[in-house]
Amino acid sequence: MKVVLGVSGGIAAYKACELLRLFTESGHEVRVVPTREALKFVGAPTWAALSGNPVSAEVWDDVHEVPHVRIGKQADLVVVAPATADVLARAAHGLAGDLLTNTLLTATCPVVFAPAMHTEMWQHPATRANVETLRERGAVVIDPAVGRLTGADTGPGRLPDPAEIFEVCLRVLRGRPRDLAGRKIVVSAGGTREAIDPVRYLGNRSSGRQGYALARTALARGAEVTLVAANVTLPDPAGAKVVRVESAYELREAVLAAAADADAVVMAAAVADFRPATRHDAKIKKTGGEPEPIFLAENPDILAELGALRREARATQTLSRGAAQPLADQEPDEAMPSLERGAYPEVIVGFAAETHDVLANGQAKLARKGCDLLVVNQVGEGLAFGTPDNAATVLVAGGDPVEVPFGPKEALADVVWDLVAARLP
Numbered sequence: 031m032k033v034v035l036g037v038s039g040g041i042a043a044y045k046a047c048e049l050l051r052l053f054t055e056s057g058h059e060v061r062v063v064p065t066r067e068a069l070k071f072v073g074a075p076t077w078a079a080l081s082g083n084p085v086s087a088e089v090w091d092d093v094h095e096v097p098h099v100r101i102g103k104q105a106d107l108v109v110v111a112p113a114t115a116d117v118l119a120r121a122a123h124g125l126a127g128d129l130l131t132n133t134l135l136t137a138t139c140p141v142v143f144a145p146a147m148h149t150e151m152w153q154h155p156a157t158r159a160n161v162e163t164l165r166e167r168g169a170v171v172i173d174p175a176v177g178r179l180t181g182a183d184t185g186p187g188r189l190p191d192p193a194e195i196f197e198v199c200l201r202v203l204r205g206r207p208r209d210l211a212g213r214k215i216v217v218s219a220g221g222t223r224e225a226i227d228p229v230r231y232l233g234n235r236s237s238g239r240q241g242y243a244l245a246r247t248a249l250a251r252g253a254e255v256t257l258v259a260a261n262v263t264l265p266d267p268a269g270a271k272v273v274r275v276e277s278a279y280e281l282r283e284a285v286l287a288a289a290a291d292a293d294a295v296v297m298a299a300a301v302a303d304f305r306p307a308t309r310h311d312a313k314i315k316k317t318g319g320e321p322e323p324i325f326l327a328e329n330p331d332i333l334a335e336l337g338a339l340r341r342e343a344r345a346t347q348t349l350s351r352g353a354a355q356p357l358a359d360q361e362p363d364e365a366m367p368s369l370e371r372g373a374y375p376e377v378i379v380g381f382a383a384e385t386h387d388v389l390a391n392g393q394a395k396l397a398r399k400g401c402d403l404l405v406v407n408q409v410g411e412g413l414a415f416g417t418p419d420n421a422a423t424v425l426v427a428g429g430d431p432v433e434v435p436f437g438p439k440e441a442l443a444d445v446v447w448d449l450v451a452a453r454l455p
């Protein structure tokens with residue numbers, strides 16, 4: 031495929047070298063089109079050597095080849111990374127003062143922007159409006175990552191990991207549907223840790239790969255994704271709002287807060303069912319005698335709670351529609367965390383890892399937890415945990431199970447989103 035890599039003048043321009051390498055190593059023909067400002071950060075010889083193609087920021091070089099029209103028209107994909115506030119503004123307004131903006135005006139293929147800038151610039155109304163305009167026209171504008179920026183400040187504005195931008199581009203090139211555009215989705219991923227003392231915890235083997243694959247694929251299908259990550263060390267999926275948590279209680283708080291206005295919640299995290307009943311403030315020491323036993327207390331079941339809250343919210347809605355019901359009966363229980371009235375996840379998805387009687391245990395769990403879909407997989411030696419591949423059965427409330435053959439966790443994620451999208455009004 032022919033890819034145009036537009037690079038604009040931000041400090042993250044050096045990271046585009048890695049993105050370029052990912053494209054060329056996977057057999058794509060890449061033409062790098064930097065802006066004049068980008069060339070102050072990384073010079074033309076670097077781009078030319080890495081891409082094997084000529085490099086210019088100007089429309090005045092090789093004019094006989096009409097580069098200002100030809101490059102854009104021949105491209106299968108244009109990706110601008112990093113995209114500065116300036117280049118987003120020029121693209122949104124159709125300016126054509128250099129080769130990159132000319133290319134953006136002549137390209138008929140999909141266009142991906144990976145913005146990177148200071149938080150203030152990203153949040154400025156002018157930039158917000160330009161991003162909105164570009165998205166309305168069909169461009170994919172990836173939300174920047176949150177983290178350390180140039181200098182000492184941190185906030186939204188970082189260029190996402192090049193490998194994650196690459197994944198977004200591949201999916202755009204493959205032409206996957208953007209059927210989750212405008213949808214708010216919450217995904218929990220990873221495994222919770224329950225503190226025993228300041229240095230020790232009870233944990234599990236979940237790597238977070240399946241949850242991250244779900245987040246990545248939902249983003250590629252156009253969703254706005256909040257990823258609640260429990261102790262995951264993978265790179266953040268490009269465009270996700272990542273909330274980091276450690277324990278089941280922290281995960282519960284983050285998921286319930288994000289679920290309040292979400293269209294769908296997918297609980298892919300391995301949540302500890304139990305926590306040590308007491309957390310020692312100081313490290314537990316050897317005393318030479320019998321070790322102290324660790325007593326456990328049960329954690330809340332977040333998935334079941336989400337199902338119950340939705341049931342309650344729906345019942346309240348039904349009641350308030352019926353004129354005969356006295357208002358006092360409709361007050362939500364104050365002790366329960368409340369999902370906004372009338373706003374609850376339309377689709378709730380659970381995961382279940384089982385070692386035996388996989389389908390029977392799964393069906394019982396689906397009913398018990400009140401979710402719409404339950405992804406069941408068999409775990410044990412070499413299966414599911416920490417591996418890039420997975421096989422599963424998706425149990426569907428009121429429908430037939432869907433078998434997903436062994437394959438990449440992204441493929442399973444796409445099956446889940448197909449089923450979720452079909453259930454969204």
Ligand code: CTP
Pocket residue numbers: 278297298299300301302303329330331332333334379380381382383395
């Ligand atoms: N889950 C949850 N809160 C918990 C435990 C689990 O939300 N305290 C969610 C998980 O994220 C997953 C689903 O429930 O989506 C199934 O988890 P699993 O541990 O298999 O279910 P359990 O109810 O703990 O059943 P089991 O008795 O098999 O452990």
